[in-house]
Amino acid sequence: MVRIEFDEPRCVAAGQCAMVAPELFDQRDDDGVAIVLNASPGPDQQDDAREAAAVCPAAAIRLVAE
Template identity: 70%
Template structure:
């Protein structure tokens, strides 16, 4: 799995950072998400899939799925 993130689409809802904090965080200045690990370990895959599914802006795409 590879996490692809479209930063301009991000609306800073923070769902990804709450669901998968080992993979996503938010910038302090504007709340826009950042990817901490673009190729997360298998134990994080379920959380990353959930984060992508609930992203209100559809800014997270999973390659290799």
């Protein structure tokens, strides 16, 4: 299992995370900064979480093993 850690101040509102993992991430309407919808993804969402972390241009997403 992994837990998503998100460093909001680093987010540049590119939206890549929300595009590759919409069940885990969304974006605020006012400034586009990402929102973590599910910080503890299930086994079926772990690959999406890894991809979201990999495509984040600001490296604002980190996965921590639990």
